[in-house]
Amino acid sequence: MDKNDFTRIELAAGWVDVYDFGEVRLHTYRTADPIDDEVFVVEKGGRGFVIEMPCFFDSITALEGYLRDAGIDVEGIVASYHMAGASFLAGTPVFATREADVYGHSGGGRALIDNFAGAFSDAFDSSIATVTDVIEGDELELAGVRMSIVRTSEAFDLEIPEIDALYTHMLGHDCHSIVASPGHADAIVAQLRGYLERGIGLVLTSHYTPEDLKDVRTKIDYLEDLKAIAAECVGAEEFKAAVQNRFPGYSGGNYLDMTSGFFFA
Known part of the structure; x- marks a missing residue:
């Protein structure tokens, strides 16, 4: 897949680039927020999951609207290095390893969240997601897509063989x-x-x-x-x-x- 082979959709805050792998589509949301976040949605047959969360309220509203308009049924959020933005898709299951949970709630990730909250005030959603589903093994399947869990010193990366992609921080x-x-x-x-x-x-x-x-x-x-x-x-x-x-x-x-x-x- 060519990294430049995508269709761009402009949102009220940021934009989404859609990569078509046939049965699977990758929606990459560029938040254009002050810390240049990127959030990923993997969709297969109308079912999907989100990798990381937007953490500014404008971005949260924009991505939720996009997912709703696109008709993607989100089955879970995989939260590794970004735990802020807990208001995003409230009630959706959140998947993470125990190490990532610690990183986000009391480790280096939490320190960054506290810094950003001080810097960006009310624009930033500093609420931290509660991990509802702890990833114990080295594989995870959501929305019919298999992922390999690659544990790191802080949290974890994801390999997604079906689209020949890897997610890291x-x-x-x-x-x-x-x-x-x-x-x-x-x-x-x-x-x-x-x-x-x-x-x-x-x-x-x-x-x-x-x-x-x-x-x-x-x-x-x-x-x-x-x-x-x-x-x-x-x-x-x-x-x-x-x-x-x-x-x-x-x-x-x-x-x-x-x-x-x-x-x-």
Whole structure:
């Protein structure tokens, strides 16, 4: 599947790109919110499930309206790295691993939610989803679509063989990422090299439009450069300036701020 082969539908807040795999359709919702969220809906025969949740009220209203108009019967929400936005499709079952539940309610995910709530005030739905269905094994099936659960240090990724796609938290070939340390960068690189080895067709992330293996290679180079730059710097501001000079035009400046703080705490 070509990452650029889609039909775009404009919404009141953001837009949806629809990828047609025949029996299965992938609806990728770009919220265009202040943290550039991406939410995914996998549909098969009118049944569907959602990967992650929009967390700004305008986006929640827009996506709920889209799902209603499209006639997609949502059977569940798979919540991994984004637990905020609990008002979205209230009453719908929420699936997550125990690790993701902890990450969202008391770990790093909760810390981000608290930061965003302070930054964006009433526009942001800081309510945290209650996990109704804990994923114990390494497989999950919703709406007739099988997924493999790939557990990570924080939560979990998803592989969806039927559409040759993988969902992870962040990639973004021309966007800065949140990287906690050189060791964390190494872990991400190892993960990305695994995508190359498996020949994944589409990489779905919650802060970027669908990408491919060319983008994965670009991200690996970015992370390696990030470590090299950090080794030559003595403070966060010097590091940030050097990264900006090496990668001009990259979006996600707020993520670079966080990475700089982590590397030089």
